[in-house]
Amino acid sequence: MFQRVACFRNLIQSLSSTSSSTKFGGRFFFASRASSLPQLISQPSEYGRNVDEVDEYADVDWENIGFGVVPTDYMYVMKCSKNENFERGQLNPYGNIEISPAAGVLNYGQGLYEGTKAHRTEDGRLLLFRPDQNAIRMRKGAERLCMPAPSINQFVDAVKQIARANKRWTPPAGKGSLYIRPLLMGSGPILGLAPSPEYTFLIFASPVGNYFKEGIAPLKLYVEEEYDRASPGGAGGIKSITNYAPVLKAIAKAKSRGFSDVLYLDSVNKKYLEEVSSCNIFVVKGNFISTPPTAGTILSGVTRKSVIEIARDHGYQVEERAIPVDELIEADEVFCTGTAVGVAPVGSITYKNQRMEFRIGDDQSTCSRLYSTLVGIQTGIIEDKKGWIIELD
Numbered sequence: 139m140f141q142r143v144a145c146f147r148n149l150i151q152s153l154s155s156t157s158s159s160t161k162f163g164g165r166f167f168f169a170s171r172a173s174s175l176p177q178l179i180s181q182p183s184e185y186g187r188n189v190d191e192v193d194e195y196a197d198v199d200w201e202n203i204g205f206g207v208v209p210t211d212y213m214y215v216m217k218c219s220k221n222e223n224f225e226r227g228q229l230n231p232y233g234n235i236e237i238s239p240a241a242g243v244l245n246y247g248q249g250l251y252e253g254t255k256a257h258r259t260e261d262g263r264l265l266l267f268r269p270d271q272n273a274i275r276m277r278k279g280a281e282r283l284c285m286p287a288p289s290i291n292q293f294v295d296a297v298k299q300i301a302r303a304n305k306r307w308t309p310p311a312g313k314g315s316l317y318i319r320p321l322l323m324g325s326g327p328i329l330g331l332a333p334s335p336e337y338t339f340l341i342f343a344s345p346v347g348n349y350f351k352e353g354i355a356p357l358k359l360y361v362e363e364e365y366d367r368a369s370p371g372g373a374g375g376i377k378s379i380t381n382y383a384p385v386l387k388a389i390a391k392a393k394s395r396g397f398s399d400v401l402y403l404d405s406v407n408k409k410y411l412e413e414v415s416s417c418n419i420f421v422v423k424g425n426f427i428s429t430p431p432t433a434g435t436i437l438s439g440v441t442r443k444s445v446i447e448i449a450r451d452h453g454y455q456v457e458e459r460a461i462p463v464d465e466l467i468e469a470d471e472v473f474c475t476g477t478a479v480g481v482a483p484v485g486s487i488t489y490k491n492q493r494m495e496f497r498i499g500d501d502q503s504t505c506s507r508l509y510s511t512l513v514g515i516q517t518g519i520i521e522d523k524k525g526w527i528i529e530l531d
């Protein structure tokens with residue numbers, strides 16, 4: 139394997155030095171933008187063999203990746219009709235998709251998304267973190283939105299395929315991860331309000347670094363009082379795409395005032411903490427860690443669930459309970475959890491013009507200890523004793 143890699147490297151180097159364009163030399167063999175060279179990769183399976191054999195990095199500035207879309211080599215696509223089950227999907231070159239203007243997802247928001255990551259270990263292996271949990275969550279969401287969903291095995295298998303096929307886009311250990319974005323949508327045409335006649339399960343991937351442009355700097359949250367994120371009986375508990383456009387305005391308002399993101403309160407009493415736009419929230423006081431219960435209006439994060447378990451292993455008392463916003467004044471630490479953000483310290487929360495500040499940053503903080511354990515497991519530095527990691531072969 140290593141010999142073959144070295145051999146390919148030499149080949150590329152010699153091509154690069156003789157070719158007038160190094161970039162073209164690289165692209166020709168690696169097709170770094172599938173969409174720019176569709177004719178070269180019309181046979182994904184044949185090309186796929188190259189991806190397995192050439193264990194090389196894509197042309198990315200790994201020191202400066204944020205959380206933007208970087209087109210990779212492949213996406214996964216699987217379709218089925220209403221009242222059927224998904225059967226077989228395939229890897230396609232990454233690129234735009236064609237969709238009916240009358241698609242259920244475009245007209246009525248019949249769609250779900252998911253998010254999970256692949257990490258590269260120091261010795262070059264690829265690890266997935268609990269993708270079965272995303273599969274289960276997508277199935278729950280699909281049931282709520284009247285969609286068929288892939289089985290847990292189909293979902294996990296597709297995530298494995300997409301990570302493997304885009305391996306060279308996975309950042310080196312310590313530089314970030316390959317963010318994997320599964321989508322499930324009503325892709326068939328429908329005019330009257332009803333479930334779509336056809337469904338598409340699609341996965342794309344993009345290398346990512348930090349979610350917030352502040353990097354690992356503590357978050358400044360703003361408690362939103364005008365806009366709600368979710369309400370009882372609604373879809374706040376699932377990763378429905380319909381939950382996200384309505385919070386853009388609240389996020390924009392917070393960002394324009396210098397905050398990192400928005401913390402939402404429950405829509406009934408406007409009193410209890412719910413969560414941040416795309417991550418869950420935890421409050422630390424002494425040996426107690428509290429987080430709001432996921433009873434329909436709060437997204438049940440895989441990171442949340444994992445951090446609760448890790449915190450208990452560390453000897454903390456973790457409670458899932460309603461947390462009045464006023465209680466924040468007494469908190470030692472506050473942090474957020476999510477696949478995209480990891481475990482992110484909250485430096486301050488502003489509520490009704492009052493700014494509350496929390497302990498941050500040092501290695502001994504609860505947030506750092508939990509973060510190190512979680513990331514340690516995800517990146518293979520800490521042994522996984524929980525069966526959370528799937529290593530790609």
Ligand SMILES: *Cc1c(COP(=O)(O)O)cnc(C)c1O
Binds near residue numbers: 253413438
């Ligand atoms: C995705 C998401 C989270 C975090 O879930 P993870 O599974 O930990 O990534 C939290 N809140 C909302 C609203 C989300 O969309």
